[in-house]
Amino acid sequence: MEAFQFSQASTVNSALEAGRSQKETKYVAGGTTLIDLMKLNVETPKKVVDINSLPLAQIESTPDGGLKIGAMVRNSDLAHDETVQHRYTVLSEALLSGASPQLRNMATTGGNLLQRTRCYYFRDTAYPCNKREPGSGCPAIDGFNRIHAILGTSEHCIATHPSDMAVAMMALEAMVHLQGSHGERSVALNDFYLLPGSTPNRENVLAPGDLITYVTLPPLAKGTRSHYLKLRDRASYEFGLSSAAVAVLLNGNRIERVRIALGGVGTKPWRSREAEQALEGQEASENNFRAAAEAALEGAKPRHDNAFKIELAKRCLTRTLKNVTQSASNE
């Protein structure tokens, strides 16, 4: 691992100051992505700022009935929070399906949003990678790409976004709150992530030195049910090949409102408005669920090893919709 300067920040302002004092500065929170990648020389920051003492570890209800989650709230604390478990079930389920108990005790809300891809070529500096070194090429497109994305890809990058938490937050229409040299700003999570296009090295709208301070979840309409289902090569402690996050409000057997996001298949956590539009106003039936899944995957672009993900993602979404609407009608 390359040597670096280290400092600790106890306030947001001192973190921001340290963050903008030098280029190639990284904030370290849980460290589960950053330190892993520093060992691989994929990340080589000149300066590391420890933000574990920042007062951003609270989960608070907002006056409108939503939730405000500090960037330093650990994944395990968020998953086991009573409000999250009852009101935002999909988020608790997604968090508990990710990583291991040890990693969830370390990983933070802000850090999870910034998780880097598990693309083998990105993680191995012996290979070129447009995400690591813009313009160097993408060996995944014609290489081993079983775990790679089928939605949102470009000719420059097909790396999958690995987070489960972010997929659930996408279905919950989360807002990300940032602070940086231009003050405070808030971005819808869907706009926070960027598609790879010709600049896969830019994964989100963060400017150098920007810090995620909070994530907020808007209130859910009373009676809304939500659910996360993740499919993977082993039953636990594995990244998803396909996952689905659904929040749905039924009126009788009619779908009044639904929010859908897919994981394991997109270059970013994948909100599917196509599937939502196919379902809203329709009966909750297996045929309609399948039609929504077809709509969600219509633009999918498979590569040599990952064509199976198209059918897997369709079945994953269909099953998730079936599970969540059944649990709602059994109430």
Added chain:
Amino acid sequence: MTKKDESIIEIAEQEQPSQSETPGRFTRRSFLTQLGTASLAVTTAPLLHSAPVQEPEPATEVIPGADVPGAVPMVLNINGKEHPMALEPRVTLLDALRENLQLPGTKKGCDHGQCGACTVHINGRRVNSCLTFAIMHQGDKVTTIEGLAQDGELHPVQAAFLEHDGFQCGYCTSGQIMSAVALLKEPCGQDDAAVRECMSGNICRCGAYDNIVAAVQSARRGA
């Protein structure tokens, strides 16, 4: 002949009589340590004879590691004891435990947070010590496998792993035990499937999982 060599030999000489006094305390690790120092003593013996005899240096308050370029002074609380030391910021907690504090019970498996062999507790919560820098844990209370037994009594989870033969080669065992001890206080369902899920961050390549689950369940019943 460097100063460092002398100090190692000095330790070897001190350890020998105490070992003959208490043969029952002879452990695998003390054997290996003795083997290493004994062979060092043999290979450096001629040098030792030709070197002028020096008085041992008076004990000074030098922080271990302070002579390493880029090392930063810090205090780590490990198993209830404060350890003043100096480390480079890039030293992980795992490496600090094993290489600097001579606590090799915590194991290095993958070194990338994928196997769980390096599991320790920080302020009572289990974490992967390979994915965190030691310098980030000043003021925290770190517990390792060496800190579980109290007054010579094994922790109930350690005893359960022995009773249920919850290991084969033993390399993942300290991580498994640290995870299981933390699990006792975590929300985890009652059945074996729930234990398997809660223990999934610890890989056992020997495949001793059935016995590990039995040990964890036995310890939970006693807890």
